Amino acid sequence: MKITEKQLEQVNSRIKALVSAGSFYGKKLKDAGITEVHSYEDFLKLPFSEKKDLRDAYPLGLMTAPEEKIVRIHSSSGTTGTPVIIPYTAKDVDDWATMFARCYEFAGITNKDRIQITPGYGLWTAGIGFQAGAEKLGAMVVPMGPGNTEKQIEMMISLETTVLCATSSYALLLAEEIQKRGIRDKIKLKKGVIGSERWSQKMRDRIHNELGIELYDIYGLTEIYGPGIGINCTKEAGMHYWDDFLYLEIIDPKTGEPVPDGEMGEIVITTLVKEGAPLIRYRTHDLSRIIPEKCSCGSSFPRLDRIMGRTDDMMKIKGVNVFPSQIEEILQTFPEISSEYQIRISHLDGKDTMRIYVETTGDIDFDDLSKRLTEKVKSHIGFTPIVKAVEVGVLPRSMKKTARVIDERYNED
Numbered sequence: 001m002k003i004t005e006k007q008l009e010q011v012n013s014r015i016k017a018l019v020s021a022g023s024f025y026g027k028k029l030k031d032a033g034i035t036e037v038h039s040y041e042d043f044l045k046l047p048f049s050e051k052k053d054l055r056d057a058y059p060l061g062l063m064t065a066p067e068e069k070i071v072r073i074h075s076s077s078g079t080t081g082t083p084v085i086i087p088y089t090a091k092d093v094d095d096w097a098t099m100f101a102r103c104y105e106f107a108g109i110t111n112k113d114r115i116q117i118t119p120g121y122g123l124w125t126a127g128i129g130f131q132a133g134a135e136k137l138g139a140m141v142v143p144m145g146p147g148n149t150e151k152q153i154e155m156m157i158s159l160e161t162t163v164l165c166a167t168s169s170y171a172l173l174l175a176e177e178i179q180k181r182g183i184r185d186k187i188k189l190k191k192g193v194i195g196s197e198r199w200s201q202k203m204r205d206r207i208h209n210e211l212g213i214e215l216y217d218i219y220g221l222t223e224i225y226g227p228g229i230g231i232n233c234t235k236e237a238g239m240h241y242w243d244d245f246l247y248l249e250i251i252d253p254k255t256g257e258p259v260p261d262g263e264m265g266e267i268v269i270t271t272l273v274k275e276g277a278p279l280i281r282y283r284t285h286d287l288s289r290i291i292p293e294k295c296s297c298g299s300s301f302p303r304l305d306r307i308m309g310r311t312d313d314m315m316k317i318k319g320v321n322v323f324p325s326q327i328e329e330i331l332q333t334f335p336e337i338s339s340e341y342q343i344r345i346s347h348l349d350g351k352d353t354m355r356i357y358v359e360t361t362g363d364i365d366f367d368d369l370s371k372r373l374t375e376k377v378k379s380h381i382g383f384t385p386i387v388k389a390v391e392v393g394v395l396p397r398s399m400k401k402t403a404r405v406i407d408e409r410y411n412e413d
């Protein structure tokens with residue numbers, strides 16, 4: 001999708017701010033001798049930015065607005081190295097809430113709804129983003145934060161919560177608990193707004209069926225405001241994103257060249273109006289595609305397909321490139337398998353091997369199921385995995401993100 005005149009103007013204003021603040025990207029632009037862009041071709045010459053650049057700027061090297069205008073920082077979790085600190089101005093915080101409120105509206109949520117928020121509060125952008133958007137919408141917020149399932153269900157019943165905001169793992173955990181206790185008729189939930197991890201159609205179907213609610217995927221990342229920069233509409237066909245705040249490109253992750261609309265590639269985001277820490281051509285490493293057709297809901301906001309994986313999720317098994325989403329797609333064709341699975345990659349006898357654990361009910365022949373699944377992976381992807389079927393409930397559940405792909409090759413002697 002080509003950049004518009006208006007968006008180019010906005011990019012120019014961000015370039016000006018970045019250069020005059022002397023932040024990391026400002027220096028990058030100065031070194032490249034770029035102070036303005038006048039066309040799409042100019043725009044494509046702008047250097048990419050990466051998570052590593054953001055880490056190198058720790059703690060406040062991204063700050064682009066004057067200190068007195070910064071009202072808050074957020075940080076991505078530092079589990080894989082130096083954390084990234086993103087400064088926000090009051091306008092950034094307000095813009096984010098505006099985008100998030102729009103997400104709720106696209107999901108048909110109104111100021112009469114009661115929204116129970118289970119993602120975490122604190123340094124990261126989850127809970128507070130869900131909350132600010134809901135308040136902007138005028139809905140009633142029940143700010144629970146994560147965990148304490150007992151209390152979550154108690155509040156859900158007493159306050160007659162109509163909207164659940166959660167990770168898909170936690171929504172599933174709650175759905176299973178509600179099912180187990182047989183209290184579905186006491187729950188008033190109508191919709192779920194699900195963020196922060198990739199999830200399969202199967203898991204979606206289970207949460208949908210067990211809770212009887214409509215589900216909406218929210219997209220976002222800490223580096224770019226946080227969750228709330230896009231959501232699927234009631235037509236459930238991809239996610240609309242807000243091109244008045246952001247410009248999105250899809251590129252070939254290997255060459256860095258833009259791919260035609262409709263083709264799969266890496267999402268690259270430019271913030272158009274962000275003040276605290278504007279980002280230009282930020283590589284998200286998320287894989288998706290632009291859906292070129294206009295949505296049947298009538299909205300002219302452009303659409304992204306669901307997130308198909310991460311460029312760094314790509315696994316190479318016996319010389320074949322594999323994405324977890326490809327395995328998921330195959331699992332979805334087996335109605336007897338539950339939504340939970342685990343993929344383990346290890347190095348056995350000098351060869352890379354994939355083991356796939358799936359859950360099923362006791363009335364299914366485990367060996368037969370394993371055999372059929374093995375054959376399907378071999379014929380569709382081109383290598384032979386080791387498949388093991390286990391009873392439903394055996395694989396680990398999590399309140400936050402469930403690790404479904406475990407690469408053991410680097411932990412072995």
Ligand code: ZN
Pocket residue numbers: 233234235240295296297298299
């Ligand atoms: Zn739509």
